[in-house]
Amino acid sequence: MEARRRSLHSSKTFQHEPTAKPSPDAVSLPLYVTNAVFFTLFFTVVYYLLSRWREKIRTSTPLHLVTLSEMLAIVAFFASFIYLLGFFGVGFFHSFILKEDDDSNDVLLKHDSRKLTPCAQALDCTVFTSPSPPLVANEDDEDIIKSVVDGTTPSYALESKLGDCKRAASIRREALQRITGKSLTGLPLEGFDYGSILGQCCELPVGYVQIPVGIAGPLLLDGKEFSVPMATTEGCLVASTNRGCKAIHLSGGASSVLLKDGMTRAPVVRFGSAKRAAELKFFLENPANFKNLSALFNKSSRFGRLQSIKCAIAGKNLYLRVTCSTGDAMGMNMVSKGVQNVLEFLQNKFPDMDVIGISGNFCSDKKPAAVNWIEGRGKSVVCEATIKGDIVQKVLKTSVEALVELNMLKNLTGSAMAGALGGFNAHASNIVTAVYIATGQDPAQNVESSHCITMMESINGGQDLHVSVTMPSIEVGTVGGGTQLASQSACLNLLGVKGASKETPGANARLLATIVAGSVLAGELSLMSALAAGQLVKSHMKYNRSSKDVTKVSS
Ligand code: ADP
Numbered sequence: 001m002e003a004r005r006r007s008l009h010s011s012k013t014f015q016h017e018p019t020a021k022p023s024p025d026a027v028s029l030p031l032y033v034t035n036a037v038f039f040t041l042f043f044t045v046v047y048y049l050l051s052r053w054r055e056k057i058r059t060s061t062p063l064h065l066v067t068l069s070e071m072l073a074i075v076a077f078f079a080s081f082i083y084l085l086g087f088f089g090v091g092f093f094h095s096f097i098l099k100e101d102d103d104s105n106d107v108l109l110k111h112d113s114r115k116l117t118p119c120a121q122a123l124d125c126t127v128f129t130s131p132s133p134p135l136v137a138n139e140d141d142e143d144i145i146k147s148v149v150d151g152t153t154p155s156y157a158l159e160s161k162l163g164d165c166k167r168a169a170s171i172r173r174e175a176l177q178r179i180t181g182k183s184l185t186g187l188p189l190e191g192f193d194y195g196s197i198l199g200q201c202c203e204l205p206v207g208y209v210q211i212p213v214g215i216a217g218p219l220l221l222d223g224k225e226f227s228v229p230m231a232t233t234e235g236c237l238v239a240s241t242n243r244g245c246k247a248i249h250l251s252g253g254a255s256s257v258l259l260k261d262g263m264t265r266a267p268v269v270r271f272g273s274a275k276r277a278a279e280l281k282f283f284l285e286n287p288a289n290f291k292n293l294s295a296l297f298n299k300s301s302r303f304g305r306l307q308s309i310k311c312a313i314a315g316k317n318l319y320l321r322v323t324c325s326t327g328d329a330m331g332m333n334m335v336s337k338g339v340q341n342v343l344e345f346l347q348n349k350f351p352d353m354d355v356i357g358i359s360g361n362f363c364s365d366k367k368p369a370a371v372n373w374i375e376g377r378g379k380s381v382v383c384e385a386t387i388k389g390d391i392v393q394k395v396l397k398t399s400v401e402a403l404v405e406l407n408m409l410k411n412l413t414g415s416a417m418a419g420a421l422g423g424f425n426a427h428a429s430n431i432v433t434a435v436y437i438a439t440g441q442d443p444a445q446n447v448e449s450s451h452c453i454t455m456m457e458s459i460n461g462g463q464d465l466h467v468s469v470t471m472p473s474i475e476v477g478t479v480g481g482g483t484q485l486a487s488q489s490a491c492l493n494l495l496g497v498k499g500a501s502k503e504t505p506g507a508n509a510r511l512l513a514t515i516v517a518g519s520v521l522a523g524e525l526s527l528m529s530a531l532a533a534g535q536l537v538k539s540h541m542k543y544n545r546s547s548k549d550v551t552k553v554s555s
Contacts, residue, residue: 268360422451440488
């Protein structure tokens with residue numbers, strides 16, 4: 001019982017004891033057997049004592065006169081009661097506290113000065129630097145695995161109970177395998193710093209997925225060379241982008257211009273009438289009020305700087321699209337904090353304003369939306385290159401004329417026929433997503449980040465090709481989120497944009513955005529050339545088809 005209690009209730013016992021021997025007083029009975037025994041005992045003695053009590057009342061026997069069997073029953077009653085209270089009562093109490101923690105999460109986030117510190121630091125997961133214990137290291141682990149399997153220890157609480165993130169992942173993984181009866185062999189556990197993701201990147205980890213990283217380049221962009229890391233499992237993609245980089249390099253390189261840099265968040269607020277909603281719209285869009293609003297907004301961060309608030313009305317509802325610069329961060333957290341300050345101020349000025357949600361989808365995050373395509377979100381970049389006619393022939397194996405015609409019929413007309421929204425390109429999202437995964441960006445933002453129009457024109461009397469990509473919503477950062485993880489930060493380092501820019505805050509993230517656009521330019525050139533030359537199917541058969549018989553690989 002003691003051992004069980006230790007494993008269930010004493011987080012201290014777990015901490016930093018991966019090799020602890022089982023205590024000699026440990027009960028080797030399975031948990032459910034002892035629970036069943038104490039339950040049975042409890043209800044049996046309660047029944048016995050109640051019937052004795054009734055008997056005594058019936059025969060007018062004084063209640064304080066107890067027989068030996070009654071004394072034993074009273075002892076058994078208290079013993080089983082204490083056991084059941086200890087076992088279930090503390091668990092219930094913990095779950096109650098944890099629920100309260102969840103509910104008050106927002107409040108905590110607001111007031112806790114440690115909110116931007118990864119929990120790993122708070123929990124001190126330094127144990128990661130020591131050799132990792134095997135999957136089931138000792139009987140303590142076995143007890144915990146069993147308690148996760150039978151539901152008495154919540155899987156999500158393992159990290160905080162154990163204070164050892166790797167051990168928590170290992171135990172959760174083993175419990176999951178037992179619960180599902182499915183093997184996780186092939187999903188690696190070892191070789192990853194689970195402390196680095198805690199409280200920031202991923203909850204309930206059981207391992208990590210490996211995605212190969214290939215290098216395309218050098219990409220010659222604005223006079224500098226970049227080796228572009230791409231994490232992908234699509235054969236041909238890196239090779240093709242590499243070929244595009246070669247064509248650009250041999251033609252003297254590409255150049256880029258950053259047109260805009262501002263992350264957006266658009267809360268939705270409601271009034272009693274459209275007239276009142278319009279009053280707030282006019283207030284927010286009045287230049288005379290901008291100074292005051294930006295002072296409020298800017299209080300939330302050293303880097304978040306209010307740029308504009310654009311409003312859209314739907315009846316009594318108002319959508320405030322707030323745009324701000326965010327330094328080297330992608331900026332979603334930053335803009336949200338600033339918006340919160342503005343909303344608090346507006347609430348005082350417009351007491352009848354009802355804040356429905358801090359995000360009202362007019363932002364618009366991770367959804368295809370015309371507002372991003374037209375107004376931009378994150379970094380808006382245009383990138384261009386002139387590819388010499390002979391390079392088009394020798395490297396891209398096609399002609400300027402064929403490329404221009406294909407671009408017009410596929411990327412412009414074909415996409416128009418399909419009713420595309422920002423999809424006037426061949427495969428921008430392929431390159432965007434591969435670079436995003438490699439460099440720790442939010443891969444879900446590939447939706448709007450891949451908005452791109454690819455233009456191709458013949459110039460110099462039809463000899464050379466002018467190619468450009470215009471991408472209004474590249475959402476990238478070099479600090480925060482997944483960028484701080486070891487592998488992703490190594491890829492950022494390769495590009496020379498790791499972390500915060502010391503000289504000019506925001507310069508690293510902006511440079512990364514231009515690299516993304518330059519890589520897309522290379523990818524567009526190469527795929528379009530392959531299509532124009534009719535090579536696509538041939539090259540995919542060669543590089544994107546496994547020769548293995550996949551029917552034999554299934555588990
Ligand atoms: P996001 O806003 O992209 O979700 P986070 O809020 O997680 O990113 O990370 C940004 C954090 O990094 C902020 O706490 C910010 O103060 C800090 N920071 C340090 N240097 C910079 C910089 N150059 N640009 C932006 N943020 C920076």
